Amino acid sequence: MSERYARQVQFPGVGPAGQAQLSTARVLLVGCGALGTVLANLLVRAGVGRLTIADRDYVEPSNLQRQVLFDDDDAARGRPKALAAAEKLRRVNPEVQVEPLVLDVNPANVAALVAEATLVLDGTDNFETRYLLNDACVQRGVPWVYAAAVGAHGATLAIVPSETPCLRCLYPDPPPPGTLPTCETDGVLAPAVGVVANLAAAEALKLLVGARDRLRRALVWLDVWTNAFEQLPLAAPRPDCPCCGQRQFVFLDAPTTSYALALCGRNTVQVVVPDRPRIALAELAARLTAVGPVRCDDDLLRLQVEGYEITVFPDARALIKGTTDLARARALYSRYIGA
Amino acid sequence: MSIRVRIPTPLRGLTGGAAEVQVDGASVAEAISQLEARYPGIAQRLKDENGELRRFVNLYVNGEDVRFLQGLDTHLKAGDEVSIVPAVAGGA
Numbered sequence: 052m053s054e055r056y057a058r059q060v061q062f063p064g065v066g067p068a069g070q071a072q073l074s075t076a077r078v079l080l081v082g083c084g085a086l087g088t089v090l091a092n093l094l095v096r097a098g099v100g101r102l103t104i105a106d107r108d109y110v111e112p113s114n115l116q117r118q119v120l121f122d123d124d125d126a127a128r129g130r131p132k133a134l135a136a137a138e139k140l141r142r143v144n145p146e147v148q149v150e151p152l153v154l155d156v157n158p159a160n161v162a163a164l165v166a167e168a169t170l171v172l173d174g175t176d177n178f179e180t181r182y183l184l185n186d187a188c189v190q191r192g193v194p195w196v197y198a199a200a201v202g203a204h205g206a207t208l209a210i211v212p213s214e215t216p217c218l219r220c221l222y223p224d225p226p227p228p229g230t231l232p233t234c235e236t237d238g239v240l241a242p243a244v245g246v247v248a249n250l251a252a253a254e255a256l257k258l259l260v261g262a263r264d265r266l267r268r269a270l271v272w273l274d275v276w277t278n279a280f281e282q283l284p285l286a287a288p289r290p291d292c293p294c295c296g297q298r299q300f301v302f303l304d305a306p307t308t309s310y311a312l313a314l315c316g317r318n319t320v321q322v323v324v325p326d327r328p329r330i331a332l333a334e335l336a337a338r339l340t341a342v343g344p345v346r347c348d349d350d351l352l353r354l355q356v357e358g359y360e361i362t363v364f365p366d367a368r369a370l371i372k373g374t375t376d377l378a379r380a381r382a383l384y385s386r387y388i389g390a
Numbered sequence: 391m392s393i394r395v396r397i398p399t400p401l402r403g404l405t406g407g408a409a410e411v412q413v414d415g416a417s418v419a420e421a422i423s424q425l426e427a428r429y430p431g432i433a434q435r436l437k438d439e440n441g442e443l444r445r446f447v448n449l450y451v452n453g454e455d456v457r458f459l460q461g462l463d464t465h466l467k468a469g470d471e472v473s474i475v476p477a478v479a480g481g482a
Binding site for chain 2: 176177178199200201202203204205206221222223224225226237239270272274276277279281283284285286289315
């Protein structure tokens with residue numbers, strides 16, 4: 052057994068058998084921000100077989116306070132998070148296959164992504180994606196670990212479909228936008244994120260080495276500033292749960308026409324056009340230089356125009372910074388990138 | 391009938407910073423009314439316009455989710471502990 056995992060193998064809960072199981076694990080991490088970078092770091096060092104990192108966003112300076120895989124250079128270049136993370140992680144542990152996906156997880160692609168995974172980890176920052184992951188994981192029978200953090204508090208829960216409550220057993224309906232704190236409204240402390248992500252990773256390790264009897268089976272809610280720590284044991288899945296009880300996967304079946312959504316507490320709108328052929332960014336850049344300053348590389352194009360900053364990815368997804376108005380964002384998209 | 395209610399961080403602005411308050415009430419609904427009388431505005435963070443428990447806030451009585459009990463009608467006795475646990479969305 053590789054010397055790399057000696058200390059982990061030495062732990063009786065893992066042992067050589069557990070390590071062998073880890074090496075066959077295919078983990079999907081959705082979101083590679085504060086929670087996701089901590090989760091990715093832990094799982095890659097633990098020696099999973101493959102880690103697929105899906106993140107739609109790019110590194111910014113305000114990330115560096117807590118997003119442990121990114122550095123100053125990544126922020127200066129505005130690198131896509133999935134790519135920057137993968138690069139770091141390959142140097143941490145070349146034995147792990149790290150697969151970065153710069154994309155938006157949505158109803159059109161989530162089922163295929165989850166089908167490839169033995170475990171899904173929540174590094175997202177919004178409930179919309181969490182409900183989607185929950186639907187996909189429950190439908191497929193893949194365990195996933197919910198994790199969330201903002202301000203100085205956070206929560207986490209391991210979800211094993213048909214065995215434990217799912218996300219909708221706990222929260223039947225998505226919270227309306229604007230009802231919960233976001234990192235922009237309430238800030239976020241790195242230690243809070245770190246504790247939550249580490250607790251989530253511990254549950255993940257238990258699932259991956261087959262130690263289901265060790266699962267916490269409780270929602271953890273903690274606050275590192277007020278020193279609160281609640282463990283709320285959860286009963287069995289709810290028979291009337293629309294997702295795991297009645298198997299109505301409404302988030303999975305949502306329409307996949309183009310849509311816009313305002314991002315977690317930021318002055319930015321994301322526009323997604325599913326099923327659009329890949330954009331040749333260099334060609335688009337050439338057209339847009341007439342309009343305003345354009346920066347372009349293989350991963351993204353960035354245009355400054357009308358006081359907005361528009362970032363375009365090869366899959367035609369765009370982040371329009373400087374507005375939270377969805378209609379305005381779509382108009383800008385149409386104007387500069389096309390219908 | 392003294393009930394201990396634990397107030398999560400996001401709601402402490404309404405309770406003057408208090409993390410735990412004591413109220414009376416024979417049921418969860420009554421306890422919330424008492425909370426509202428003392429800390430105006432807290433009820434609407436817990437209940438929607440129809441008077442139903444908001445779906446993204448969990449209330450626990452002695453560690454049990456009231457949705458698995460009798461919801462707002464869940465009975466309370468002296469010494470019971472009610473925890474308010476709101477959903478957490480952030481993570482970026």
